[in-house]
Amino acid sequence: MNLKNELRGYAKPVAESVLAILIGAFIGALVLWFSGYDAIAAYRALLSGSFGSLSNFAETLSKSTPLILTAITFAIGARTGLFNIGAEGTVYFGAIAAVAVTQSVRNPLAGILAGILVGALWMLPAAVLKVYRGVHEVISTIMFNWIAFFLASWLALQVFENPMNPNSTLPIPPGARLPLLVKNSTLSLAFVIAIISAIVVYVVMWHTKLGYELRTSGQNPRAAEYGGTNPKVAMLWSFVIGGMTAGLAGALQVMGIPPSYSISQGLANVYGYGFDGIGVSLVGRNHPLGIIFAGILFGALNAGATQMQQTGVPLEMVKVIEGIIIVAVAVPGLLDLFTRAFRRGSS
Template identity: 40%
Template sequence: MIKIFKKHENFIYSLTAIVLAFLVGSVLIHLSGFSVIKAYSALFDGAFGNVFNLTQTFMNTIPLIFTGLAVAIGFKSGLFNIGGEGQMYLGAFATAIAAIYLNFLPGYILIPLVLIIGGLAGSIWSFLPGYLKAKTGAHEVVTTIMMNYIGILITSYLLLKYFKENSPIPQTVLIPESARLPELIEYSRLTWAIFIAIFVIIIIDIFFKRTKLGYKIQTVGENRSAAEYAGINSNKMMVLSMMISGFVAGLAGATIVMGVLHRFITNFSPGYGFTGIAVAVLGKNKPWGVLFAAFLFGALQTGGITMQLFAKIPMDLMVVIQGLVILFVAAPILIKKLLRK
């Protein structure tokens, strides 16, 4: 029994953290005068109740895989990139604009090209916090938060000034058909993006497990002075990991534009970048862990909407649960104490 426990220690802690978060959540639901059973059953039904809801859950999982991976990649080098939201906006914006202007290209060139452009836009946005952290030690949490505000403002400015569709809604025109990701199930908005996400998970997993560069980045994250002693340029590794992280966050925006919205719209995100923090923390910064955590939070996001619509319970409960999950996972000693009792 103890042996099994030891082997799956991390998993058991994460699971306990989730259960605890839901328990605290139910106290809040109850105190606010709602039925806990009604709330959680509406949540469950909304996330998994029928095929349509399930595809919605998968659709919400995809950006969370990217933003969660982005945070996890930063963590590998010891950096906490909470700028995923801004990097995602830049990625979405660049992808939409590139797709609109390069509409003469055939799909098999256009799709990978605008994906990469979206990723690079994210990279550009994460470069500065990485560079400043390496050069001056400026805390990346503060700088990435500021870059979020700047990123959302700048995309909205550029949109309104140069690229707005001729309508009252602040959005671009639709991107060409050739740049859209094909749907897996008709009318579901669940597209090939899911395979791109899984492909990126595999690549990142291999990168950190099998390549020298990935190993170097992790060494910096674990012990910067030891890494320096071993001849690794830790500054370079930090900037690099921030840029990879930003690239992946940019892909979140790119795939939303290519698969779901088919255009750039201001304020399109329900906070995927921030939920990515909870995803990475719960997934213990492991690529496959991120997949499961993203699915959980994708389900919460989808179910939360149903809960609000039909049970009239504010969906901000999901934000509460995210915060609790992060706090509980960050404090394994608390869980250890609880489990021992």
């Protein structure tokens, strides 16, 4: 009975998200048409590039992997009443940790655990500043993102640099790499790990005492405290769990993506996933299961962009269309977030 009611509660947000996708796609088609491009051919190419073959679909799933994990970081914070945007910097250190540890312990589990642990540790300063000094998490996490960017760049190019290729770090040793799920693609076991992680977070958030305390602290901290929950402890856990998933995203990105299995050109192949994860979380309504589908949607947009360009649509216009669809789909989740924040502030 509880499962039935739970599924019924998802019907409205799912319907809103589907409607938003259709609206975003329609507005995007109008923009293409008024700009002189064939919208039907462009969208056909986008779908073909994302789902038209096994290799294309594998690329879609591969690109969705880090987005799912960084979106969970933001979603956990949002459910706890926080606006945690520190996933970006945490991804960098998750990747650095995996590169560093696997040079000595050539086992994929070692790299995964290193990314998770370092990710949690990197989030702790922002958590402590929020809980004990009242520093707003948006300010602190933005600052820590910049610290992470320059420190991780130095580590990648000066400490763990590849002597055979100064534009990349030392590669992940073959024994520590994640196996590919589809030959001649970049889809590896990392995608399965990301899905399992999302399911585990769902179980924790909706079916454990800790998850209940996190969510009640976000909805009404005074009521949560009255009920025996310590909102400060809930905030600390929110940052720590979020750091774990973002650090895992960085580790998986270097351990599961061929051919280099390294951090290349500074932080090029791990840059931006933390920020993009915010949009994925909003599209998924800040719910771990919704984030899985939202992540695949974003992965499809990224994977199909190249083929969309082949119809004559320039890259800039492709990004415009992606942005329109993403904004339209994110609006319902954004309204939910603002509504929850308003209720929390007035309680």
